[in-house]
Amino acid sequence: MKVRKRALIVDDERLARSDLRALLERHPEIQVVGEAGDVDEAVRQIIDLDPDVVFLDVQMPRKSGFDLLSEIETQAQIVFVTAYDAHAIRAFDINALDYLLKPVSPERLQRTIARILESETPAKAPAGERPLTLDDHLFVTSNKRARFLKVHTISCLRGADDYTEIVLATGETVLMRRSLNEWERRLPEKHFVRIHRTAIVHLEFVKHLESAGDDTFLVFVEGLVDGLPISRRHATRLKATMS
The missing domain is CATH 2.40.50.1020 (LytTr DNA-binding domain)
Incomplete structure (x- = not known):
């Protein structure tokens, strides 16, 4: 099957990157083209590799996944990977593709990949979401x-x-x-x-x-x-x- 999407994995934990890479290897539609262990390296990789999708950890030392998207503009679809359910949902209030909870299950990853392949732009968030606060971050695409x-x-x-x-x-x-x-x-x-x-x-x-x-x-x-x-x-x- 022809590779359709090129992916970058960003996570400060080497084992977490390895586990996600292993899960993605089961899906020939996705090709992992790089890994990054922190935000600064991720910025360089995004510029150099121009990935179609970034699997992005939310909480990392020094700089978070939020900081990464504040520092660089990318056309890549973003999938957040986090151990903090509530934290991730706050980031998904307006527009985002998906988020995965650690440890990532093969079944949940399958649904995420289906969304990646179905949509060229981040999906519109569902109706009935909670009110925003001044401290919230909005994930937006333009x-x-x-x-x-x-x-x-x-x-x-x-x-x-x-x-x-x-x-x-x-x-x-x-x-x-x-x-x-x-x-x-x-x-x-x-x-x-x-x-x-x-x-x-x-x-x-x-x-x-x-x-x-x-x-x-x-x-x-x-x-x-x-x-x-x-x-x-x-x-x-x-x-x-x-x-």
Whole structure:
């Protein structure tokens, strides 16, 4: 059978890497092209090997799997491998392919490989997920590139149909196929406020409001040059929330 996916294993435990490699050898659809024992080595391997999928340990000394995805952009599908169920699920709140609990069972790995082969992009997370907190990390993909971002760094979100543009306080933006209504349900309501059918703002990053005439205002936030539209009614509510 022709090899379809090239894989990199990242884990600080040599035995864990060896065990996972042995399990993957049973699946000719997957070719293990490299291993890394820490984040710095993983960054080099991803650049050099350009793998299709990375089996990534969550907790490692000095730097975690989260840190790896904060340091480098990759088009690879990410499968987290962890001994900490709750920790892994926190990382899978928005978009991710899958996660495996240690010790990895052959049956569970089989299901993961099926997902790898079925999808070119990380799968959309299931409905009914728990509310987010400011401390959560979001695993997001944009233009087939994966990365982590922290909820507390989001300045605002702008929506159009089924897509949302996430704007960070730094000015960086990420476009995701997820409606603004879904974000409103999950973001912490004490910190994020819907100001318009097309926008949600993070109160911490609101700079000021300006009148735009005809009972409308503009809300200016960190990371955006242009203001976001808001009605007088919502402006009054926003001011009360911020006071």
